[in-house]
Structure formats: structure tokens, C-alpha cells
Amino acid sequence: MVGFYVKDVMTPHEKIVGLKEDDTIDDVLKHYKAHYYHSFPVLDGDELKGVLGEDIVLIRLLYDYLDPKDFSLMLGQADIKNIDRYISENVKNISSSPITISPEVKVEDAVALMIKQHVDRIxxxxxxKLVGVLSKRDIIRKMIEHKT
Incomplete structure (x- = not known):
């Protein structure tokens, strides 16, 4: 995609649904049901504080439905005692550090970063300050538009 930069392809901040640091997992479930994103940026105003992925949503749902023994077997080596943290704490405490990129980076460099980091969006x-989200889906759409 010679000539395309992240800023040309990304979904702009105005179209992104974010979470607040004090949101709970129950708030996340409501957002997930309404929007079905794989991850949500965690924001303090426009400032990016973290990212919350669907793995946490899945843990929450499985925790509610599985027998505790089955749940601990599913997690394997994970410390089952810490699982309460994912339910009782706010988003600020369970979000992870985001992988970020500048809007001025070439799209092919962004793709290389996504592949290296095993992520679908950056x-x-x-x-x-969050200005957008770049997903593999955004890149594919732009490539198809450019090709036709």
C-alpha cells in the first residue's frame, strides 16, 4: 500500500467507543453487547490509559457459567484466587498496556507491527491522546477500495 499512512486508513477517534477507567466489567459487557468490538480503549478524556480485550470478557462470562473446578481446569496454571479481581475491580486495574502507533507511520510498517505483536488492531x-484505531479490517477495506 505504497503511499498510505495510518492516518489515511484508521477509524477516527470520533467513531470509537471507549471505556472509562472507573467502568466495571458489567459496564464492559453492556458495551460489548451493543458494539461487539474485540477490544476497547480505556480513556481518561482523550488520553489513552490502556486497552481491554475480549479475553477479559470471556473470562467473566465463563466464570459465571462454569463450575469452579471446571473453570480452574480451563485456566490451567493461572492463579484462580486472582480471578475475583476481574469481576470486582474497575477497568483501570485490569486493562493492559496498549500497543500504539503514530498516524504518520506507513501502513506496511503498521502491518508488520501487528504481525509481530500478534494483534488485530493498534x-x-x-x-x-487517542486519535484513532487501526485494524486489519480497516487495512483490508482500504486495499480493496484502492484496487477497484
Whole structure:
């Protein structure tokens, strides 16, 4: 995609549904049901504080439905005692550090980063402010548009 930059392909901040740091997992489930995103940026205003992925949503749902023994077997080596944290704590405490990229980076470099980091989307920031999200789906759509 010669000539395309992240800013040309990303979904802009205005179209992104984010979470607040004090949201609970129950709030996340409501957002997930309404929007079905794989991950949500965690924001303090426009400042990106973290990202919350669908793995946490899945853990929450499985915790509610599985027998505790089956649940601990499913998690394997994970410490089952810490699972309460995912239910009782707010988003701030369970979100992970986001993988970020500048809007001025070439799309092919962004794809290389996604592949290296094993992610489907990257948060696009300027000075820690979220300006967009770049997903593999965004890139594929742009490539198809450009080709036709």
C-alpha cells in the first residue's frame, strides 16, 4: 500500500467507543453487547490509559457459567484466587498496556507491527491522546477500495 499512512486508513477517534477507567466489567459487557468490538480503549478524556480485550470478557462470562473446578481446569496454571479481581475491580486495574502507533507511520510498517505483536488492531496516538484505531479490517477495506 505504497503511499498510505495510518492516518489515511484508521477509524477516527470520533467513531470509537471507549471505556472509562472507573467502568466495571458489567459496564464492559453492556458495551460489548451493543458494539461487539474485540477490544476497547480505556480513556481518561482523550488520553489513552490502556486497552481491554475480549479475553477479559470471556473470562467473566465463563466464570459465571462454569463450575469452579471446571473453570480452574480451563485456566490451567493461572492463579484462580486472582480471578475475583476481574469481576470486582474497575477497568483501570485490569486493562493492559496498549500497543500504539503514530498516524504518520506507513501502513506496511503498521502491518508488520501487528504481525509481530500478534494483534488485530493498534491504538493510534499523538502525545498519549487517542486519535484513532487501526485494524486489519480497516487495512483490508482500504486495499480493496484502492484496487477497484
Amino acid at each position: 491504538m493510534v496516538t499523538i502525545d498519549d
